[in-house]
Amino acid sequence: MQAYVVLMFILVIGGTVLDMIHKKSAKYFFAKAKAAQASRTRELGAGDKIGIAVSTVAVDVMTSGEFCNPRRRISHLFTMYGFILFVVTTVALVFAYPTNEAPSIVSQLWHLSAAMVMFGGYWFWFFIRVDVSAEGNPWYRIVKADMFILSLLGTTTFGLVWSILQANGVAPWTTVFLALFIIAATVLFAGVLWSKFAHMFFKPAAAFNKRVIKADGSRENLPELGDLSDPALHKRFPDIPEYMGKNPANMGLGIKREQPQHY
Template identity: 85%
Template sequence: MFASNPFADLATIVPLDVIQGYVILMFILVVGGTIFDMIHKKSAKYFFAKAKAAEASRTRELSGGDKIGIAINTAVVDVATSGEFCNPKRRISHLFTMYGFILFVLTTVALVFAFPTPEAPAIVSMLWHLGCAMVMFGGYWFWFFIRVDVSAEGNPWYRIAKADMFILSLLGTTTFGLVWSLTMGSAPWNTLFLGLFVISATVLFAGVLWSKFAHMFFKPAAAFNKRVIKADGSMENLPELGDLSDPALQKRFPDIPEYMGAKPSYMGLGIKREQPKHY
């Protein structure tokens, strides 16, 4: 069951060319939607303009080696291990979802293009099912327990907003895909879940403009830029505050002694003091 290629069974009903054409179309929609999203939101233009504006406030010039090191650090910490998440549960959930989705996409391509027959390597088929399960584990954990709407704001888990389009279509794709594979041979139910699988996948990949799909390409660039401006001292043209009781700092920023006194007290952890559950 888990070792069989579900797309090979599908190819006995739907021509393989149609299946492959659908996958290619989804790829084109993702690429095209992401590019259009960047143009529409002017995110690339914003980054370039921001980098240009920060040049005047740099305190040091980064070498090529510095930038390579920052890129590696970004790839390892911010991308590969999702280091931006302080909440360990949120981080684990995200990692399961991210790597599960990557596994799902790669094995789908392999099963549809490289091994579109029942003789496909069992490990590839098993990894496809594993990818679905990983997305479901991380995604449902997030949806029911970790989402801010649920965990911090007290809203019911079934409250749906436009921003939920990505996670719901992702969960629908992997859930219905897995159930479709497991019900292979049960004609009515299998056909139903196949239809739901295709609908969910179409919404996921074609709805880039209306979901958070494009942000998976945007976030690494943003994380890299954040590390660069910290390393070169530009700090987004913001001052780097030190000891608030320093007379030189207070002279530079007179608002500090005016509103906080000559010797500002330690403010504590602030919002990090406790989990936000005050609904």
């Protein structure tokens, strides 16, 4: 089992690197940063960048502040922290206690983490997904992008069921669910290149970069518009009053007025 965990770790690293090469993510970020140098209005010091990094971790990473929908945010937090705890406790059980009985707290945290992932993941799958909640597609409609969430739910669900069956001595089904657990975990960690797994490594970098370009004034080489209700700005950009009205700052809730459930 230790060799299997090491292999999955290698596959995650390899898949992430291949994903970066395939999508040219790193090249894009470096090119974008270089292009923004000419339009910076201020230079950020080390303290500024540290502050931005702390804000990124606190808001965008640890609390998933990019989600406006509170249900989506809570679901994501349960899934994210459950997955992190699941991986940590699995590694502890496999490497720290390969033959000896693990402390009860480690086992309890492993089961709790699996339940957290299942709670957040199934809530998302059945009720929050835009395919289901906004577009009216049935929950059982599966596309390639669902590979990550389904393999994640399969890993935690089959793992939890396997543990319960093993504790109760249900021998035949224990083997079946152990096999399903391993298959789902293999798909999850070996399928990084074809799933959304790798995006969890890119999102913090993208969030940090977004805050940096706002702080240094480069604004992705976009102009600073200023007050959208300014008549001089309307004269310069007539599309603003034509499509947004003369007082865009007070347009109301817009798309946030109601949930898009018109199917």
